[in-house]
Amino acid sequence: MAQQEDVFKKIVSHCKEYGFVFPSSDIYDGLGAVYDYGQNGVELKNNIKQYWWQSMVLLHENIVGIDAAIFMHPTTWKASGHVDAFNDPLIDNRDSKKRYRADVLIEDQLAKYDEKIQKEVEKARKRFGDAFDEQQFRTTNARVLEHQQRRDALHERFSKALNDNNLEELRQIILDEEIVCPISGTRNWTEVRQFNLMFKTEVGSTAEGASTIYLRPETAQGIFVNYLNVQKTGRMKLPFGIAQIGKAFRNEIVARQFIFRMREFEQMEMQFFVKPGTELEWFQRWKQTRMAWHQALGFGAENYRFHDHDKLAHYANAATDIEFHMPFGFKEVEGIHSRTNFDLSQHAKYSGKKIEYFDPEENASYTPYVIETSIGVDRMFLSVMCHSYCEEQLPGGDTRVVLRLPAALAPVKLAVFPLTKKDGLPEKAQEIIRDLRFHFNCKYEEKDQIGKRYRRMDAIGCPYCVTVDQQTLEDDTVTLRDRDTMEQRRVPIADLRAIIEDKVSITSLLRKIE
Ligand code: GAP
Numbered sequence: 001m002a003q004q005e006d007v008f009k010k011i012v013s014h015c016k017e018y019g020f021v022f023p024s025s026d027i028y029d030g031l032g033a034v035y036d037y038g039q040n041g042v043e044l045k046n047n048i049k050q051y052w053w054q055s056m057v058l059l060h061e062n063i064v065g066i067d068a069a070i071f072m073h074p075t076t077w078k079a080s081g082h083v084d085a086f087n088d089p090l091i092d093n094r095d096s097k098k099r100y101r102a103d104v105l106i107e108d109q110l111a112k113y114d115e116k117i118q119k120e121v122e123k124a125r126k127r128f129g130d131a132f133d134e135q136q137f138r139t140t141n142a143r144v145l146e147h148q149q150r151r152d153a154l155h156e157r158f159s160k161a162l163n164d165n166n167l168e169e170l171r172q173i174i175l176d177e178e179i180v181c182p183i184s185g186t187r188n189w190t191e192v193r194q195f196n197l198m199f200k201t202e203v204g205s206t207a208e209g210a211s212t213i214y215l216r217p218e219t220a221q222g223i224f225v226n227y228l229n230v231q232k233t234g235r236m237k238l239p240f241g242i243a244q245i246g247k248a249f250r251n252e253i254v255a256r257q258f259i260f261r262m263r264e265f266e267q268m269e270m271q272f273f274v275k276p277g278t279e280l281e282w283f284q285r286w287k288q289t290r291m292a293w294h295q296a297l298g299f300g301a302e303n304y305r306f307h308d309h310d311k312l313a314h315y316a317n318a319a320t321d322i323e324f325h326m327p328f329g330f331k332e333v334e335g336i337h338s339r340t341n342f343d344l345s346q347h348a349k350y351s352g353k354k355i356e357y358f359d360p361e362e363n364a365s366y367t368p369y370v371i372e373t374s375i376g377v378d379r380m381f382l383s384v385m386c387h388s389y390c391e392e393q394l395p396g397g398d399t400r401v402v403l404r405l406p407a408a409l410a411p412v413k414l415a416v417f418p419l420t421k422k423d424g425l426p427e428k429a430q431e432i433i434r435d436l437r438f439h440f441n442c443k444y445e446e447k448d449q450i451g452k453r454y455r456r457m458d459a460i461g462c463p464y465c466v467t468v469d470q471q472t473l474e475d476d477t478v479t480l481r482d483r484d485t486m487e488q489r490r491v492p493i494a495d496l497r498a499i500i501e502d503k504v505s506i507t508s509l510l511r512k513i514e
Contacts, residue, residue, distance in 0.1 A: 008327040011389045012258050014401065018460050020044065020385070021259060033255030033263040040460050041381070043411030043441060045266075048380050049245050050506050051408065052268045055293055055513060056243040063241035063270065064234055068222025070247060074213050076221050077198065079350035080343060081315075086217060087194035088253060089170055093181035094188040100181075101254045102170045102192045106158050109177050111329075113151035120144050163311050167192040197250045199263075215249035220372060222246070223271045224343045227368075228355055231273075238357055238368060239282065241272040245377070257328060259378040266377035273368035275359065276341065282371045283318050283338045289513075290322060290336060290373050296512035297406050299387045305330060315342030322375075324383040333383055334375035341367040384409060388461060403461030404484060406509065412462040413440040413504040414496075417453050419469040421446050429468045432478070432493055439497055440504050458483055464500055 015021040019038035023030030037045055057065045077083045089102040120143055125132045138144055154177065161169040171192045180187055199215040216222065223242045230242055245268045252261050259265075274282045287306065295301055303325040312319055318338040323330040344367050348355040356365040388403045407413065416432050418425035426446055433442045443462070445453045450467060457465050467479040472493070480499070481488045491499060502508055 096184035402458040405461035
């Protein structure tokens with residue numbers, strides 16, 4: 001566990017050192033849970049977004065995209081339920097004056113039971129060596145069984161309290177489990193209160209009666225309020241989808257784990273409108289489609305799992321998360337929700353507009369049902385970083401840090417180095433870049449020895465490096481070096497595009513999921 005935490009810390013500092021992610025307003029010591037993407041981060045993020053957008057909009061004839069505004073009419077959030085029910089249960093410690101999410105304190109307590117069990121397992125593994133049977137140990141060891149029983153009982157009580165929205169019971173669980181404030185170490189807790197996560201601001205001048213509006217906490221509502229516009233102008237027939245990528249804002253209280261939980265983040269959401277009664281079939285199809293999208297990146301099927309929700313939002317009739325194995329455990333990266341006709345019906349009610357679909361086969365109108373796929377760009381970015389970061393021991397005793405990014409997502413695809421800064425080598429290197437820059441992102445580097453330049457490119461995950469030397473001037477060939485194998489081979493300049501382009505294009509990923 002501690003080792004995994006160390007790795008995570010290294011990934012966070014690597015992100016800063018190599019221009020991927022910086023704390024927001026860094027010169028003022030940052031702003032909690034807000035981050036900026038640097039020169040390499042923005043390229044990687046754009047590639048992730050492109051991969052998602054193209055898989056939705058290019059590969060599906062019946063999915064189109066939109067780009068709705070962040071500000072929306074305030075009634076939108078009344079209709080969607082966010083004004084009344086988009087809350088976190090908060091509790092304060094009277095001694096430290098620190099505020100916590102009650103559900104997070106309890107989740108941490110559940111994780112402690114898991115850690116205790118894991119410790120017992122690891123101890124026994126060492127003791128028994130090759131003869132160790134983990135399954136048998138977990139089902140028979142008295143201490144493990146006791147921890148497991150207490151964990152399960154807590155989990156059941158916690159789920160029920162959440163489902164019933166029972167704030168008193170959440171507080172009682174915290175007291176019964178003897179959970180202490182990590183700062184003061186005391187159990188001097190206040191009541192649990194609900195806290196709305198939406199950021200408010202005002203439009204218009206305050207003197208003339210400005211009205212309160214919200215920064216959207218999800219992009220989905222921008223799609224729902226445009227359902228009629230898109231369906232009519234695009235002459236869309238059910239089933240069809242609307243995709244959108246954009247910023248969302250939540251006043252998260254527990255901000256931690258770097259870009260995993262942010263106050264300003266980006267979502268890639270797709271609402272798929274279907275005939276009522278077919279939604280659960282589509283829900284299953286979208287689960288498989290989205291999992292295939294993740295797995296095409298080649299991070300290994302064992303690093304993903306579905307987590308079906310026990311607790312469903314009042315408007316949903318099925319929901320699951322796609323979780324990815326981060327250094328701090330399996331965590332949600334994407335949600336897939338069957339949202340029934342709740343949102344469209346609510347907007348019809350609050351706007352007074354008829355929001356329906358005329359089905360020519362049924363000769364009837366109805367409100368479509370919706371399957372939503374919703375993934376956070378930043379969490380996806382974090383999962384890509386975590387899986388790609390690698391400290392490698394080299395044969396000569398050297399180590400290198402290499403980002404084994406899928407080539408299609410890498411910020412820079414090809415680095416071109418002149419061996420020395422003289423004899424026309426820089427000019428020849430620039431000539432290669434001038435030709436190839438139309439096809440993929442290239443970078444020119446002439447500072448330091450070649451070995452150091454390779455390391456810098458490994459650290460940003462650049463899949464290919466090319467070195468221009470004296471021989472290049474004679475026969476128009478270069479040395480092409482592969483990031484992962486570190487193999488070098490001599491190739492004609494004229495072949496570079498053909499060798500590299502297909503491997504680094506988003507199309508290469510899309511072909512895997514088609
Ligand atoms: N429209 C549905 C919706 O917003 P959600 O489960 O609240 O559902 C969807 O969010 C995804 O957005 C999550 O799976 C996660 O990847 C991302 N997300 C949510 N809150 C986030 C936060 N505070 N920081 C970063 N990403 C977040």
